[in-house]
Structure formats: structure tokens, C-alpha cells
Amino acid sequence: MDYDSIFKKLTRGAKFDRKKYREDAENLGIIPKKAPKLEENIKEDDPKKGIFVTNMNAEDDSTYPLLSDFNGVNKAIKNNLKEVLRWENPTRIQMAAIPILRAGKNCVCTAATGSGKTGAFMIPVIEKLLKIGRKNIKDTLFTIVLSPSRELAEQIGGVGRALARGLWPKISDTSQSDRNIQSCHILCGTPNRIINMLDSKELDLSKCQMIVLDECDKMLEITNKLNPDDPKSFSAQVNILRSQEWVLF
Numbered sequence: 001m002d003y004d005s006i007f008k009k010l011t012r013g014a015k016f017d018r019k020k021y022r023e024d025a026e027n028l029g030i031i032p033k034k035a036p037k038l039e040e041n042i043k044e045d046d047p048k049k050g051i052f053v054t055n056m057n058a059e060d061d062s063t064y065p066l067l068s069d070f071n072g073v074n075k076a077i078k079n080n081l082k083e084v085l086r087w088e089n090p091t092r093i094q095m096a097a098i099p100i101l102r103a104g105k106n107c108v109c110t111a112a113t114g115s116g117k118t119g120a121f122m123i124p125v126i127e128k129l130l131k132i133g134r135k136n137i138k139d140t141l142f143t144i145v146l147s148p149s150r151e152l153a154e155q156i157g158g159v160g161r162a163l164a165r166g167l168w169p170k171i172s173d174t175s176q177s178d179r180n181i182q183s184c185h186i187l188c189g190t191p192n193r194i195i196n197m198l199d200s201k202e203l204d205l206s207k208c209q210m211i212v213l214d215e216c217d218k219m220l221e222i223t224n225k226l227n228p229d230d231p232k233s234f235s236a237q238v239n240i241l242r243s244q245e246w247v248l249f
């Protein structure tokens, strides 16, 4: 699958209705029609039954068991979950999305506001960094998280820093100093700010392994800032991310 064209489709002004997200995503060709679903694993009476998580890798029809608790999470992160954030158990979206992200699959996930989506992608991304190791990662930017507003980017950065407290991975957002931004491993920001930083060569995405689009339905409303036909656009510049991991929330 050509992920650059997925991104172009996403940014071409198609609007998603959250309720029929899967249907829209299938009709747009963003996810394959026979992509495995996980919704069936969610009990009918579960208040979060509106969640939808799918692995976009059509050739892979393995099912990923739900994460039942935080016991299998990296010990240091687990400690921060308990001591810093005071999260005792994963939410449904975390249960469903973490195993798929751990397996390095591209995925599309939706869940209600306040259902814990930030942790659903931040926990496995930090785990991945710890697994690869500081020596191999050095100071390269590993993941970018795009969100529709600056406030949201700061909030996501804050959750990331809480999860990684006392650990080496550096999580920054575009409200932080240039020095912090340029040496971080996970950067959260709005598309506009990231495009400006790419234009002024303040940011290098050449080693970036993963792109997370948070609130991607809202991101579609800012398509004018993401014109894929403009050679300076973000979409044009992320061509280098073509074969990397994509996670849409």
C-alpha cells in the first residue's frame, strides 16, 4: 500500500463522520475492506463499545489479543503509570490498540473523547524506543505526532513526559525551546508548525520511523494548510516516510 497516497487522500478534504468512520475509510481506500476488525471483542454493554481499531496491513490477518492489564508493559513505564499518572488498568482503546502498535502495524483507531487515546499510542511508542535502545537511537527524531491544535500537542507532550519520567526518551512539543525540540525522540505539534520547521530546516525527518495523526477527522478540516500539490507541503515532504508506520486516531 502506498502510504503517501493515503495521506494525500486524507488531506484532500474528505470529511469523516465519526460514527461511520470505518465505512468512509473503506470507501476512500484508506483501509482495505477485508481489514480485520477488533470491535467484536468489545462486549455489547461496554460503555466504550464505539471503539474501532483496525490493522491496515491487509496481507496480515492475524488477530491481536486485547491487552488485559499493564503487567506486560515495560517495568519503568508501568511504574510511571502507577506513580505519576495513577492509571491502574488500560482503557478499552488502550487494550485494543497497544498490541497492534507493538506489532508495528499501521492502524486506524477511533474512540470517544476522553477514552485514553493518547496513552494508546504513547505507551507503545516509548516501549519501542526503550527496546531499540539509546545507543541505536542517539538523538534522532523517531516519531512525530500531529494534532489539530497547539494546546492538544502540548497536552500530548505532557502525557508522554509523564510516561517517560526518569527514562532517556525525550518527548517534546512545539511549545518547548528549539534545543529541546531538536534533540527529542518524539515530537508533538500542529501540521503548520511542523511544515514551517521543515521549510526552515530546523527539523530533519530522515530517520523518523512513525507518524501518528491524532484527531485525524479534525485534521481534515485544516486541509488548506496541507495542500498535497504544493511541493513545500507537509505531504510532499513526508515522502521519505512512505514506508514507515502510520497510526491514525
Ligand SMILES: Nc1ncnc2c1ncn2[C@@H]1O[C@H](COP(=O)(O)OP(=O)(O)OP(=O)(O)O)[C@@H](O)[C@H]1O
Pocket (backbone or CB within 6 Å): 086, 087, 088, 089, 090, 091, 094, 111, 112, 113, 114, 115, 116, 117, 118, 119
Ligand atoms: N488507563 C487509564 N486509567 C485511568 N485514566 C486514564 C487512563 N488513560 C487515560 N486516562 C485519563 O483519561 C483522560 C482522557 O485521556 P485522553 O486525553 O488520552 O483521552 P482522549 O481519548 O485522547 O481524549 P480526547 O479525544 O479529548 O483527546 C485523561 O485525564 C487521562 O489522564
